[in-house]
Amino acid sequence: MAAVMGPKAHGQSDVDTILAALKEILVDELNVAVPIERIDASSSLQDLNMDSVAMIELISAVEARFDFAFFDSDLVPSTFASLRALSEVIAERSRSRTQP
């Protein structure tokens, strides 16, 4: 499946576009055992049965897809409390990366 958005697209990204890309990562790259139609903005990593190893894979996949690196201070439970919360952090990091 083609990427919903690549690193060059994040400048005009909005949270919904990021959400769609996250779902794609979860299903296509991380093979989470939850059908895509049951994953929504309010899903938490716990809902997706993700352990620490899967979490690290998600972090690495997000960094590769959106071309930025999380800070350690981003890696807190609140960032991953829901896919929407994660999308907002990604949007924030992507914006700060593109600003001069």
Added chain:
Amino acid sequence: MLRAALRSPPSRTSVIADAHQECGYAEMPALVDSIQEHLAQCGIQPGECLTLELANTVPSALTMLACLDAGYSIMPMPIEGRGARAVGSQFPMARFSRWVVTLKDADRAGPRDLRTPSTYVEVRANPEYDPSARRPDDDPRLYVRTSGSLGAAKLVARFQSRLFANARDARERLRLGPSHRVALPIPIFAAFGLGPAFLASVLGGASIDLQDQSNLLRYLERERRFVPNVAFVTPSFCEILVRGRRAPRRYEFMVTGGDRVSRATFFRSEELHGPLINAYGCTEMGFVFSGDIDMPAELRFRTVGRPLPGVRFRIVEHPDSSDPAVGSLQIQSPHAFEGYVDLDGVAMRLEKAFDQEWYCAADLVKHGPEGTLEVLGRSDLSVNRNGLLLAFADLECALREVEDIEEVGVAAGADSIRGRKLVAFCALRGGSERSEAELRADLSSRVPPFAVPDRIRVVPRLPRLPNGKVDRRQLAAWAQMENHSGALQAATHHG
């Protein structure tokens, strides 16, 4: 020894903390007294054995300290329905334990009123209790369930006086003191978390951060709040920290024990965290070998350090080893366990566990430099190939360095003309489509030809025991199916 540490703590500023609250050492004597009064009011008699269901929280830690201080025999275990006691796991209660003492509402967030034990300690009669089973202990013991990845469950009985003496030796080897702030993401109901980590820290007057059901995110969050300078981690948690952390965070030292950490993980951890100390112990013997921060990094990586005071060891010939320097480890320790008991408290004779007065540790080892010990892997998890001994642990370490291999378990299958067939079961990182042939080619550039397994099988995930360890018996069963690929496919994808 524990009484002295609790009643006149070495530090009055140190604390025991969890995600919701903290308790100063200065407050502990009164809190321990109130818990002991509560237990006595519930009808618990001196010398009785309590099944203690614990979480890594301040109320659990205080309850355990109160029981140890009161001289009750205890059997610590996770709370029913959590962790290793997840629904459906086999966890029979010991019939000689009259009471089950548990932390109420273990998953409820928020602080507890530590001065009112009835709000967080629940005492109930053990429904399996049989009054004709073992009589009360006059010398309090610690009973720990040991499952191992290969054998049936049994209980290890150990005098508490020996547990404390071993924790004191661990404290001295690691030089734990009031200036230390210790992160404990490992459970305090298991041997490594209880003795060398929790009790040694208490005896040293260190501050302790108890992390319940920790994971990468919870750990990093607690790290920012508690600011630890020491951590006790399992090898797999060390790997998670190394892979998940984005910037260095210096510790005075970290301690790990159990399976061997790969070279890449060890040295990456050294870069990120500072010295990593390998230790060696088991439920039966306690904490028996450990490195220390004065040892050079290469020696800390290769070895588990030197024996603790009073610990003696010898290396005996192993039939599969052609290297005379490599053999099976046997240990004697003044703080060793008393023996194994069954669920009725009746002593079990396990001939395999002893060679005269020596405990057989089932690990293949050799002497390291300067009185240290190098652990190569379990002696029952190795094969002889082309006259050379191959420890599964070494091969698993090499396989973990192969790109895209997430987890791996090696097992010996049916006999073939060249000896026992060796099968490596690998689960790949999400999205990887590397073929078995590619993995094999990659591995072949890393290990000598005799160590390349006969087959590499990609499986969705490795079979695990309820305690999280790889289920070696299941792996061995898969390896036996190797000649029947249809059955193997069905087992590994649906088993």
